Amino acid sequence: MNLALFSLLLLTLQSAKGSDQEAGSYRTLQQNVLVVTPKVDSSAVQVPLQCGESYGDRKIVWRSKNGVVGEGNRINVTVEEMFGGNYSCHDDTGYLNHTLVLVQGSKNAILENSDSTDPIQCLSNNYSGHFQCSWKWSHGRKGDVLLVTVTRSSVEINCTVDPSGQSIACRDHTHCPYVEEVERITLTLHVKRGYRVDIYKKYFYISEIGKPDGISITKVGNTYKWEYPETWSVPHSYFPLTFEVKMIHLKHNCDCKSKVCISKNIQTTDRHWPVREKFLFCIRAQDALCNSSWSDWSQAEPYKKKSHCDRRSYNSFVCNTKSCCPVGHELCFSAESYNA
Numbered sequence: 001m002n003l004a005l006f007s008l009l010l011l012t013l014q015s016a017k018g019s020d021q022e023a024g025s026y027r028t029l030q031q032n033v034l035v036v037t038p039k040v041d042s043s044a045v046q047v048p049l050q051c052g053e054s055y056g057d058r059k060i061v062w063r064s065k066n067g068v069v070g071e072g073n074r075i076n077v078t079v080e081e082m083f084g085g086n087y088s089c090h091d092d093t094g095y096l097n098h099t100l101v102l103v104q105g106s107k108n109a110i111l112e113n114s115d116s117t118d119p120i121q122c123l124s125n126n127y128s129g130h131f132q133c134s135w136k137w138s139h140g141r142k143g144d145v146l147l148v149t150v151t152r153s154s155v156e157i158n159c160t161v162d163p164s165g166q167s168i169a170c171r172d173h174t175h176c177p178y179v180e181e182v183e184r185i186t187l188t189l190h191v192k193r194g195y196r197v198d199i200y201k202k203y204f205y206i207s208e209i210g211k212p213d214g215i216s217i218t219k220v221g222n223t224y225k226w227e228y229p230e231t232w233s234v235p236h237s238y239f240p241l242t243f244e245v246k247m248i249h250l251k252h253n254c255d256c257k258s259k260v261c262i263s264k265n266i267q268t269t270d271r272h273w274p275v276r277e278k279f280l281f282c283i284r285a286q287d288a289l290c291n292s293s294w295s296d297w298s299q300a301e302p303y304k305k306k307s308h309c310d311r312r313s314y315n316s317f318v319c320n321t322k323s324c325c326p327v328g329h330e331l332c333f334s335a336e337s338y339n340a
């Protein structure tokens with residue numbers, strides 16, 4: 001969507017706001033799409049529909065999936081009990097136009113939502129202005145993205161919606177990585193399921209959603225060495241990362257939090273670490289200046305091991321304790337004859 005289209009949209013949003021004060025309100029979201037917001041979920045709202053100015057006094061019939069609902073170019077339909085509909089108008093020659101009437105509920109329910117996590121997750125792997133946001137449909141029931149608008153200081157940010165309808169990739173062209181962000185990015189997501197529409201909003205700075213990519217580790221003699229992720233912003237002196245190093249007994253994996261695992265957390269800015277036999281080397285990174293997300297763990301092992309399992313199929317995790325096995329890899333636990 002370009003800027004002109006976006007301002008047009010804003011204009012229609014403002015000018016087409018109608019209301020039925022007692023029961024609720026309605027507004028045009030897009031051409032042929034009307035959103036009704038009842039005061040309470042059970043109130044009935046009167047909504048006027050028009051087939052089209054150009055059709056004048058032609059003999060027009062309106063239909064929904066319940067059959068004929070009215071006659072004439074303009075009709076009023078009653079939207080009750082969260083039931084929207086797709087109303088089409090026809091004359092003797094057939095279909096002329098339609099209006100999709102959607103109802104906004106008092107509580108959002110189309111996206112998976114838990115108390116502890118935001119329904120929309122946004123991440124950026126550097127300060128270039130690129131970022132991604134994703135969400136999941138609740139109860140495994142697919143919805144549809146109606147409209148996504150992402151802006152900062154009223155300027156639209158260019159985003160593309162993934163064909164799955166569960167993520168967007170955006171680029172803020174105006175973002176300058178070397179200057180502190182003044183205003184937050186505003187994300188507004190309209191999703192629909194059936195004739196119901198939910199509106200989700202999220203506000204964030206790029207600096208708040210940082211998550212560095214995984215780190216690549218090299219083993220040089222008796223030392224592990226690593227570099228900044230290739231995708232992280234440069235210069236590194238201006239965009240420093242903090243690293244967390246963990247040595248875990250080889251029988252476990254980097255994510256293991258159970259107390260049977262031996263672990264040691266060290267904050268370090270030096271990018272090398274001694275190899276220790278029988279221990280897995282785990283490392284992750286975080287923006288040193290912002291309290292944003294840690295990268296996923298990267299790991300290296302002191303030596304190659306024999307294994308009955310195809311280790312690539314379970315991320316080279318070797319587990320001897322079921323509690324530390326990644327979910328779904330418990331089978332490897334019994335198949336593995338690990339020789340440490």
Ligand SMILES: *[C@@H]1O[C@H](CO)[C@@H](O)[C@H](O)[C@H]1NC(C)=O
Nearest residue numbers: 031032051052053054097098
């Ligand atoms: C069809 O309906 C839409 C929404 O009400 C309206 O904007 C449009 O002008 C109509 N089309 C015609 C050809 O009248």
Ligand SMILES: *[C@@H]1O[C@H](CO)[C@@H](O)[C@H](O)[C@H]1NC(C)=O
Nearest residue numbers: 020046047048072074075076
């Ligand atoms: C629709 O309702 C409005 C007020 O709620 C009324 O002014 C208008 O005449 C009605 N239109 C039709 C076609 O009944």
Ligand SMILES: *[C@@H]1O[C@H](CO)[C@@H](O)[C@H](O)[C@H]1NC(C)=O
Nearest residue numbers: 086087088095097098099100
């Ligand atoms: C609504 O009806 C029109 C006309 O039949 C159709 O083109 C459109 O795809 C329908 N929209 C939905 C969401 O059902």
Ligand SMILES: *[C@@H]1O[C@H](CO)[C@@H](O)[C@H](O)[C@H]1NC(C)=O
Nearest residue numbers: 001002003158159160171173
């Ligand atoms: C927005 O993204 C699309 C697809 O990546 C691209 O073709 C278009 O030029 C971009 N528009 C702007 C203003 O950057």
Ligand SMILES: *[C@@H]1O[C@H](CO)[C@@H](O)[C@H](O)[C@H]1NC(C)=O
Nearest residue numbers: 125126128130230231232233
């Ligand atoms: C920043 O990340 C994006 C992908 O999110 C990538 O396309 C871009 O090349 C990265 N920038 C740098 C400097 O690597």
Ligand SMILES: *[C@@H]1O[C@H](CO)[C@@H](O)[C@H](O)[C@H]1NC(C)=O
Nearest residue numbers: 208286289290291292293294
């Ligand atoms: C960083 O974020 C974590 C989790 O969001 C929080 O528990 C912690 O208190 C924060 N630390 C600082 C210094 O803000």
